Amino acid sequence: MENIDIQKYIDMALLYASEYGFKIIAALIIFLLGKWVAKKLTAFIKKMMHKAKIDKTLVEFSESIIYFTLLLMVVIAALNQLGVNTTSFVAVFGAATLAIGLALQGSFSNIGAAVLIILFRPFKVGDVIETGGVTGEVTDINLFSTILTPVDKRVVIVPNSSIIGANITNFSNREQRRVDHVFGIGYDDDLKLAKETLMEIVKADKRILSEPEPFIAVSELADSSVNFVVRAWTLTDDYWGVYFDMLESVKLTFDEKGISIPYPQMDVHTDKQ
Template sequence: MDISKYIDMPLLYASEYGLKIIAALLIFIIGKIAVKKVTALSRTLMLKAKVDNTFVEFLESIIYFVLLIVVILASLNTLGINTTSFLAIFGAAGLAVGLALKDSLSNIGAAVLIIIFRPFKVGDTIEAAGVSGTVKDINLFSTIIEPVDKSIVVVPNSSLIKGNITNFSQRTQRRVEHVFGIGYDDDLQLAKETLMQIIQSDERVLTEPAPLVAVSELGESSVNFVFRAWVETADYWDVHFDMLEKVKLTFDEKGISIPFPQMDIHTNKIEGKQ
């Protein structure tokens, strides 16, 4: 019995496939390093070109995974594996995963729309999907919003796209608007002049567009004034709350009443009945 052939065959296979395995590993390791460098370079170039940071992160992820797949296929091809069949398998697997994760893919599609059309960006104050706050992060699946109470709300991107989005940061100016009511027995002209003086005395209120105080309604129990003042977006909430306080204190000083809902109950006493 010739034992030499059983010894030579493993050596033959080791010498033949060992080099291929080493070459495949080298291609994968060097390729992965190159992918990271190319991805980092592309990020740097996009940031220098002042591309939106959200869009940069999105493209960076796509570039990394596409190039990594190319490196993996090149490594497999070096081993002598037919990558065409793998592409077919990946395609079928991708279809199955896509059907299973259709909701997640809809979030990715929504993220692409947000990045392209930019209804809002990181740092904007928005109201959408029943949540109001500052946008802290936009990723492929969700948007992170921080309300005024400093909690964190994770909103799926598809939910944002489906409804209305109110962006409070797109404009440099915002309008503070209130409705104030006075009693029918109060001096209407005095109330109107008082409201305008309150607006004009606040340095944060802009002269253009011009502020407005006007009678908006003769209500059931009050004469209502519409009160409008334009301010810088950063001053909006401070002015909003300050105006409420100033109006109440000034009305009290000048004896102008602010009607509130009340109910009068009248009782009648009938003679001879207990």
């Protein structure tokens, strides 16, 4: 009796294996081969878009959309091979998508924000921007977030919806940037000498542009110093080099010429009785 039951299960297993085994294997082959083709085709399309000199931001965004669409087609083809009614599957998938969409409204708002970033292009991959309290180079824009890399090489992931809802400062959108500094000298120092010295420092730096012309003027008679505003234009790529080098040059040159850079202080006078 036991042998008959065992044989029955064996026969049933062989029946199901013969009926569905080849379908499962075929579905796996379709999925694995289709996934490989999807990757290769996406990489080929990306290469063609680069050759066509399409904007890098649009290329990176399109890559995600193309690969996801191709992979979805592969999954449907694999399920169809298994005998699953893909029409019903699409309906179920649509209902599931609606339910997931309601649960993940925030994530879909990020996708909507990504579309707005691509359409209106407030920045692109490679730009240096400030948004959401973070300043860094844009290294990637995907469906859900924008990846920023600050100067210290951290990786900061900012949700796209946070970017669209905040102020965006793009430091790379123009070929030129203005370096702004304020330098103070003592009230007893030679004002004309200090102004001439600042102009000499500015003109000695070949990275500073002659047009627009540099601007130097007294901006404030402060409590402890006479303050000069210095404004000079440079190429965007040279901005930080000029910014820091000017600070060092002014300090060293003022020291050589005996021009003081005062710090906040208070003189107290007492009356003798």
